[in-house]
Every structure is written in C-alpha cells, then in structure tokens.
Amino acid sequence: xxxxxxxxxxxxxxxxxxxxxxxxxxxxxxxxxxxxxxxxxxxxxxxxxxxxxxxxxxxxxxxxxxxxxxxxxxxxxxxxxxxxxxxxxxxxxxxxxxxxxxxxxxxxxxxxxxxxxxxxxxxxxxxxxxxxxxxxxxxxxxxxxxxxxxxxxxxxxxxxxxxxxxxxxxxxxxxxxxxxxxxxxxxxxxxxxxxxxxxxxxxxxxxxxxxxxxxxxxxxxxxxxxxxxxxxxxxxxxxxxxxxxxxxxxxxxxxxxxxxxxxxxxxxxxxxxxxxxxxxxxxxxxxxxxxxxxxxxxxxxxxxxxxxxxxxxxxxxxxxxxxxxxxxxxxxxxxxxxxxxxxxxxxxxxxxxxxxxxxxxxxxxxxxxxxxxxxxxxxxxxxxxxxxxxxxxxxxxxxxxx
Numbered sequence: 001x002x003x004x005x006x007x008x009x010x011x012x013x014x015x016x017x018x019x020x021x022x023x024x025x026x027x028x029x030x031x032x033x034x035x036x037x038x039x040x041x042x043x044x045x046x047x048x049x050x051x052x053x054x055x056x057x058x059x060x061x062x063x064x065x066x067x068x069x070x071x072x073x074x075x076x077x078x079x080x081x082x083x084x085x086x087x088x089x090x091x092x093x094x095x096x097x098x099x100x101x102x103x104x105x106x107x108x109x110x111x112x113x114x115x116x117x118x119x120x121x122x123x124x125x126x127x128x129x130x131x132x133x134x135x136x137x138x139x140x141x142x143x144x145x146x147x148x149x150x151x152x153x154x155x156x157x158x159x160x161x162x163x164x165x166x167x168x169x170x171x172x173x174x175x176x177x178x179x180x181x182x183x184x185x186x187x188x189x190x191x192x193x194x195x196x197x198x199x200x201x202x203x204x205x206x207x208x209x210x211x212x213x214x215x216x217x218x219x220x221x222x223x224x225x226x227x228x229x230x231x232x233x234x235x236x237x238x239x240x241x242x243x244x245x246x247x248x249x250x251x252x253x254x255x256x257x258x259x260x261x262x263x264x265x266x267x268x269x270x271x272x273x274x275x276x277x278x279x280x281x282x283x284x285x286x287x288x289x290x291x292x293x294x295x296x297x298x299x300x301x302x303x304x305x306x307x308x309x310x311x312x313x314x315x316x317x318x319x320x321x322x323x324x325x326x327x328x329x330x331x332x333x334x335x336x337x338x339x340x341x342x343x344x345x346x347x348x349x350x351x352x353x354x355x356x357x358x359x360x361x362x363x364x365x366x367x368x369x370x371x372x373x374x375x376x377x378x379x380x381x382x383x384x385x386x387x388x389x390x391x392x393x394x395x396x397x398x399x400x401x402x
Contacts, residue, residue, distance in 0.1 A: 094272015
C-alpha cells in the first residue's frame with residue numbers, strides 16, 4: 001500500500017492489516033443492541049469483510065518469486081492465536097477441571113455425543129434432501145454438506161478428516177467450499193446463542209455464578225508462594241506447555257489426532273491442575289493468562305476471518321448457507337433443552353458444555369465475558385474432547401454413506 005510518503009509493503013502490510021482489523025473489530029464489538037453485543041466476535045466480522053473486499057491486495061503484497069504465501073501467513077496468525085487461547089483456557093480451568101469432570105462426567109459425555117449426533121443427522125437429512133430435490137451427484141453433495149457441517153461446528157479436525165476421506169482433489173475442493181460458507185454462521189450463531197439464552201430466560205447472573213460455584217467449589221491453590229519461578233510472568237512455563245501440546249497434538253492414530261487445539265488444551269489442563277513440579281512453579285500469572293487468552297482469540301478470529309471472507313464471497317449460495325444455519329442451530333437447541341431438562345445442568349455449565357460440544361472457541365470467550373467468571377471454561381474443556389473425537393468419526397461416516 002502506497003499513500004504519498006507512506007509505503008507499507010509485504011510483512012509490514014500484513015501486520016498493519018492485523019492491527020487495523022483488531023481496532024475496528026473491537027469498536028464494532030462494543031455496539032450493544034438491547035443488551036446483546038458481538039464482543040470479540042466483532043473482530044471476526046471485520047476480518048470477514050476485509051477478506052471479502054481486500055484479500056487480493058493482501059495476496060499481492062505477500063509474494064515470493066511471483067507466488068503468494070498469503071494462505072500460509074494467515075494460517076500462522078490463526079494457529080498462533082489458537083495456541084495462545086486454548087493453552088490459557090487450559091491453565092485457567094486446570095485447578096477445578098478434574099473435580100468438575102468427576103462430578104459431571106456422564107453429563108458431559110452424553111451432551112457432547114448428543115450435540116454431534118444431532119449435527120450428523122441434520123447433515124444426513126440435508127444431503128438426502130439436496131440429492132432428491134436438486135438432483136446433485138451424491139458424492140459431491142455429501143462432500144459439500146460435510147464441509148458445511150465442519151464449518152457449522154468451526155471444526156478444523158472434522159474438515160481435515162472429511163478431506164482425507166473423499167479421495168479426490170475435486171471433492172476436497174468442494175469440502176473446502178462448504179466449510180467456508182458455513183463458517184460465518186458457525187462462529188456468529190454460537191456467540192449470539194450464549195448471549196441470547198440468558199436474556200430470554202431472564203437469568204440472574206449473580207445467582208447463576210453462585211450455582212456454578214456451589215457445584216464447582218474453588219480448589220485451594222497448590223502454590224505456597226515459596227516456589228521457584230522460571231520467570232516473573234510465566235512465559236517460560238507457558239511456552240514449554242505449548243510446545244508439549246503441539247507435539248501431543250501431532251501424534252496420529254490412523255486419520256485421527258488431537259490436533260494442536262486438543263493437544264495444547266489437554267497439556268495445559270494437566271499442568272494447570274498440578275501447578276508445580278517439585279518446588280518449581282509451572283503456572284503463569286493470572287494476568288498473563290487473561291491477556292494471552294484475549295490476544296489469542298483476537299489473532300485466531302483475524303486469521304480465520306480474512307481467509308473465510310475470501311472463500312465465502314467466491315462460493316456463496318443461499319441454499320448452502322441455510323443448510324449451515326440448520327446444522328448450527330439444531331444441535332445447540334436440542335443440546336440446551338436436553339441439558340436443562342434431562343441432565344439438570346445449571347445455566348452456565350449448560351452453556352459452557354454447548355460451547356465445547358460445538359467446538360466453538362470464540363463462543364467460549366464471549367461466554368466468559370457474559371457470565372463474568374472463568375469457571376465456565378471447565379464445562380467447555382470437559383465436553384470438547386468428546387465432541388472433537390465424535391465429529392471426526394461422524395464426518396468420515398457421512399462421506400462413506402454416500
């Protein structure tokens with residue numbers, strides 16, 4: 001970008017864009033209509049618009065030898081953000097996680113499975129409808145709809161598993177298109193859901209936080225204050241856990257892996273629970289974790305949003321967008337009703353589990369802000385692994401069925 005005496009090029013242009021999107025996104029997120037706001041998801045909306053309108057200039061700036069590396073650059077931004085966010089969440093949830101999971105593990109497992117099962121059934125129904133009504137090729141329809149399912153659940157592992165299962169490059173491209181179309185509502189839909197449910201149910205958040213604390217009592221810190229700190233902020237401990245999490249997430253059994261998200265989340269939950277090794281503290285400060293969590297969510301939304309905006313505009317069709325809405329809303333609504341009336345989960349545990357069952361990172365950030373407590377991360381962390389494994393298997397089964 002060249003404006004008079006200003007010349008912003010290559011990586012500097014990317015950094016400029018990241019900060020510009022963040023600033024405008026937070027301003028958009030501050031707009032409140034009847035008590036509901038986008039919050040950090042405002043960054044995602046601005047990133048989508050940027051990708052739709054300005055992706056080409058960004059791609060032109062990020063080139064080596066005439067070949068653009070914009071896709072890889074955005075993936076770096078997205079993955080760095082994801083690692084910062086989920087590792088922070090794991091550390092924060094760690095002290096209470098295992099006790100909460102022990103008390104409610106049956107509910108979390110059932111709810112995680114139910115959400116993905118409903119998503120899978122709705123995907124199958126939409127695929128069947130698409131083939132019968134529009135006369136589309138069965139394999140192409142299945143590839144598109146499973147891509148829509150992975151986008152509705154903002155699930156990269158399901159997206160990767162579907163691409164690995166379809167078998168041809170043309171079908172892989174169709175999966176990618178479906179993922180890009182549904183991703184927008186997959187993010188915004190869950191973010192709005194966790195804000196609107198407390199509004200419509202006229203929930204008293206102070207009472208709900210008290211119920212959550214009663215069901216998930218605070219675990220006394222294992223730190224005495226006399227432990228050796230590797231550094232004042234906890235950056236060293238955070239980095240070690242992130243590296244171990246990435247390595248764990250890279251392990252593959254067949255086509256399945258925990259991915260970077262699952263690996264970092266699991267490793268940080270373990271380290272957050274034990275807090276120290278011998279007399280050495282391995283827990284970053286609370287201020288560090290909160291800042292990393294917000295920074296990570298912001299970077300993740302920018303990386304995913306810019307790339308998603310470009311794909312969304314390129315391949316958008318109304319019928320596919322409607323399928324995506326169905327596959328986002330139906331699992332959430334059924335899951336919420338089941339958790340409330342059958343499992344008898346309190347509101348905040350219910351919504352935290354919905355975020356985990358929908359594998360929605362942005363919604364968790366919004367829920368923490370809406371609820372005013374970090375404890376909701378425990379329900380998310382408990383349900384997420386079940387949903388992660390289930391959605392990968394369901395995506396592969398759906399592809400093979402057609």
